[in-house]
Amino acid sequence: MTPPVLRCRGLRKVFGGHVVLDDLDLDVTEHEVVALIGASGSGKSTLLRCVNLLEEIDDGTIELDGEHITDPRTDPDLVRRRIGIVFQAYNLFPHLRVLDNVTLAPVRVHRRDRAEAEAQARELLARVGLAEKAADYPDRLSGGQQQRVAIVRALVNSPRLLLLDEVTSALDPELVGEVLAMIRDLKADGMTMVLATHEMGFAREVADRVCFLDGGRVIEEGPPEQVLGEPTQPRTRQFLRRIIEAGRLQVG
Amino acid sequence: MSLTDHHPSPIARQRAAYRKRQTVRSVLVAAASTGVLGTLLVLAVTGSPGWVRVRESFLDPRIARAALPEILTGLWLNVRLLFFCALGALALGLVVALLRTLRGPVFFPVRALAAGYTYTFRGLPLIIVIYVLTLGVPGLRLRGMPSVLVLGGTALVLTYAGYLAEVFRAGIESIHPSQLAAARSLGLTYRQTMRHVVLPQAVRRVAPPLLNDVVALQKDVGLVSLAGPIDAVRAAQIATAETFNFTPYIVAGVLFVLLAVPLIAVTDWVTLRAARRQAAR
Numbered sequence: 001m002t003p004p005v006l007r008c009r010g011l012r013k014v015f016g017g018h019v020v021l022d023d024l025d026l027d028v029t030e031h032e033v034v035a036l037i038g039a040s041g042s043g044k045s046t047l048l049r050c051v052n053l054l055e056e057i058d059d060g061t062i063e064l065d066g067e068h069i070t071d072p073r074t075d076p077d078l079v080r081r082r083i084g085i086v087f088q089a090y091n092l093f094p095h096l097r098v099l100d101n102v103t104l105a106p107v108r109v110h111r112r113d114r115a116e117a118e119a120q121a122r123e124l125l126a127r128v129g130l131a132e133k134a135a136d137y138p139d140r141l142s143g144g145q146q147q148r149v150a151i152v153r154a155l156v157n158s159p160r161l162l163l164l165d166e167v168t169s170a171l172d173p174e175l176v177g178e179v180l181a182m183i184r185d186l187k188a189d190g191m192t193m194v195l196a197t198h199e200m201g202f203a204r205e206v207a208d209r210v211c212f213l214d215g216g217r218v219i220e221e222g223p224p225e226q227v228l229g230e231p232t233q234p235r236t237r238q239f240l241r242r243i244i245e246a247g248r249l250q251v252g
Numbered sequence: 253m254s255l256t257d258h259h260p261s262p263i264a265r266q267r268a269a270y271r272k273r274q275t276v277r278s279v280l281v282a283a284a285s286t287g288v289l290g291t292l293l294v295l296a297v298t299g300s301p302g303w304v305r306v307r308e309s310f311l312d313p314r315i316a317r318a319a320l321p322e323i324l325t326g327l328w329l330n331v332r333l334l335f336f337c338a339l340g341a342l343a344l345g346l347v348v349a350l351l352r353t354l355r356g357p358v359f360f361p362v363r364a365l366a367a368g369y370t371y372t373f374r375g376l377p378l379i380i381v382i383y384v385l386t387l388g389v390p391g392l393r394l395r396g397m398p399s400v401l402v403l404g405g406t407a408l409v410l411t412y413a414g415y416l417a418e419v420f421r422a423g424i425e426s427i428h429p430s431q432l433a434a435a436r437s438l439g440l441t442y443r444q445t446m447r448h449v450v451l452p453q454a455v456r457r458v459a460p461p462l463l464n465d466v467v468a469l470q471k472d473v474g475l476v477s478l479a480g481p482i483d484a485v486r487a488a489q490i491a492t493a494e495t496f497n498f499t500p501y502i503v504a505g506v507l508f509v510l511l512a513v514p515l516i517a518v519t520d521w522v523t524l525r526a527a528r529r530q531a532a533r
Contacts, residue, residue, distance in 0.1 A: 054433050081439035091434035095452045095526075104448060105438035137529065157438065 003066035004029045005161050005192045006051065010060035013046055013216075020046045022216035024060070028161070028194055033187050035203035035224070036196045038213035039239060044196035045088075047213070048163045051194070052085045065160065081109060084154030085163040088170050090146040092138035092153070098125070099134040102153045110157070117156075124152045128182055144175030148182055155186075162186065164195035168202075180206075200243055204228050212236045312499045319491035319500040326487035327507055333405055333473040333483075338466050340409040345416025350446065352417070353424050366417070373414030378472060381407040386479035404476030412469050419461045423454030456526050463519040467512050484508070 006028040013021040020043045028034050036044045049055045051062055053069065053076040062070045069079045093101050099121055106117035125131050128148045138146055147167055154162060164183065168176045180202050186193065187206055197203050203210055203224060210227040212220040212235075220233045231237050260268070297303060351359075351366035373381070385407040386400050427450045435445040455462075477486035484507060488500035 049433075052437050054437060077436075077439050077441050080437055083437075085437045087430065087434065089430060091430045093431065093434070093449055093453075095456065104435075105440065108444050108448060109439040153438070 002030075003063065005032075005065060006194070007063040007066075008047075008051070008060065009063075011047070011050065011057055011062070012059035013043075013050060013055060014058050015046075020216050021050065021057070024213075024217055026211065026218060028192060030192055031190045032208050033191075033193045033195070033206055035207035035210045036194065036213055037198075037200065037203060037210060037227075037239075042213040043216045044213055045165050048085060048165045048194065048196055051161075052083050052163060053079055054085075077109075081105075081157060082160045083163065084157060084159035084161070085165065086147070086150050086154050086167050088166040090138070090143070090150045090170070092146055092150055094138055097135055097137055098130070098141070098149050101138065101149060102156050105153070105157055121152070121156055124156060125149070128152060142175060143171045144178045147171065147179050151179070151182055151186075160192065162191055162193045164193060164197075166196050166198065168197070168199055200228060200240075212239065214239070308497075310498045310502055312497055315491075315495055315497045315499040316503050319488065319495075319503055322487045322491055323484050323500060323504050323507065326482050326484035327504075327511070329481060330470070330473050330483050331511070333401075333408070333476065334466075334470050337405050337408045337412065337473055338469060340405070341412035341416055341469065342462070342466075344409060344413035346420050348413060348417035349420035349424060352421055370414045370417050373411050374418070376411070378407070378411045378475060379478065381411050382475055382478055385410075386476070400479045401476065401481050404479050404481065405473075408469065408473060408476070412465060412472075415465050416462060419458050419465065420454070422461075423458035424450055426457055427453050456523070459519055459523045463516065467515060470512060470515070471508065 004027045006026070008024060008026040011021045011024040011026075012019070020041075024043070024047065026034070026047070036047065038044055046055060050057050057070055060070070061068055064079065064082060068074070069076075092098075093104070096104065099118060102121040102125065103114065103117045106112045106120070107114050122131065122134060125134055128151075130145060130148060130152070133141060133145060133149075138149065141149065147170075151164075151167070167183075168179050171179065176199070180199070183193070183195070183202075184206055195203075195207075205224075207224050209221060210224045211218045212227060212231070212233070214235045220227055220231060220236045227236065228240065231240060300306075348366045348369055351362050352370070354363055382404055385403045389403055390397055390400070424446075431449055431453070432445055435449040436442075440448065474483040474485045477483045482490070484504045485501075488504040491500035492498055
């Protein structure tokens with residue numbers, strides 16, 4: 001049996017005496033889309049950053065395709081080349097044009113021919129409707145456009161796993177749709193994804209599985225209809241009630 | 253509706269006319285006040301009891317013309333020294349700054365050395381460094397000892413690299429960690445991240461203070477004349493000693509200012525262009 005794309009076991013992460021991840025387990029199989037939900041500070045972002053080795057875990061193991069990537073002997077740069085991450089605040093490079101933002105890693109990291117990398121980048125940008133923005137600097141783009149560029153930048157490396165850290169949280173409501181549409185297309189293409197999100201409606205639509213994080217653990221997980229519709233855990237119910245009161249999730 | 257076939261409403265036209273009147277008024281007020289202040293200053297200086305004597309000993313055109321060739325020869329030395337010392341100090345400063353930002357226990361000695369360097373050479377008076385290098389080092393009588401000029405230039409590079417390193421470091425540390433995270437997440441190594449993401453942004457951000465130090469260096473390169481070579485200020489000093497007239501100093505001073513103007517203008521232009529390209533809509 002092939003191992004899952006991502007397997008986390010007993011993850012623990014402590015920031016200055018505050019336990020952010022506490023004995024957390026999570027499996028993600030190929031082509032699966034997993035949505036992480038939970039209140040601010042429940043550990044969603046930290047989990048994603050740990051998986052991408054941007055944070056060092058304090059205990060537990062993370063496996064990527066059966067390989068222990070948290071082994072201190074692994075080269076984190078090689079691991080990160082197989083995992084894409086998109087951040088809440090886009091984190092585009094302001095001094096580089098859109099096209100150069102996208103081709104930086106293919107050219108410098110994967111040592112690919114620049115012309116070939118640019119052709120691929122242009123094609124990807126065109127597919128998300130940003131072909132004519134290739135020569136612009138990121139600051140001239142809207143938030144939604146910047147976030148789509150950031151996703152393209154992560155995709156151009158053909159990652160095995162794509163991590164999306166609240167990618168719509170910094171966007172104006174009318175720009176959220178264009179980014180969500182892009183993620184929908186990625187799912188249709190079979191991309192394996194873990195996304196931390198506050199968009200419950202979107203989680204229900206796109207996720208194969210929803211994990212509710214609380215106090216640094218996955219305390220409830222299952223198909224979106226079950227976790228979001230008929231949660232069994234009192235903490236999940238309490239969280240979803242607050243979300244519904246805030247108008248972020250339609251009842252039923 | 254396009255931009256061209258918009259007809260401003262009467263109220264917009266009134267506002268525009270009012271702003272135009274205000275602009276004309278401000279220009280007139282500025283011109284008048286400048287004229288009045290300038291006249292007062294000229295009158296105060298030229299009307300002072302010692303003006304005739306001061307004019308003779310500081311602003312004598314005949315002496316200025318006589319001293320100019322010597323001062324220009326000295327200035328050419330300043331220009332050459334400035335060019336090589338600025339390049340050397342910028343390069344060394346950048347290297348020291350990069351060493352100071354290295355993380356990890358392996359690099360502790362390098363880090364400590366780089367920190368010690370900036371502490372020492374920022375604290376040490378330049379004159380002492382010049383004396384040690386130009387008078388002390390040749391005393392070792394090593395073979396292939398470079399000229400006094402090169403040793404003096406080295407003293408300048410060592411001292412200014414200390415200042416420039418701190419400017420570079422401030423720039424590097426001002427780049428938000430999220431930029432590093434984004435670069436590393438794409439698989440870039442630490443070196444690639446520095447080279448392609450952090451440094452281009454950092455250097456652009458600290459270009460004005462870097463230039464500030466280069467202008468300061470321009471004035472300090474003349475200190476190598478302590479060890480013998482004749483720069484513009486030293487040439488002016490010699491001319492002054494010959495004529496008992498201070499005009500050569502004024503000549504040298506004016507030349508230094510003229511030398512700094514293009515340097516400052518170029519950097520302002522580069523900084524502005526980068527900012528406009530990135531941010532303007």
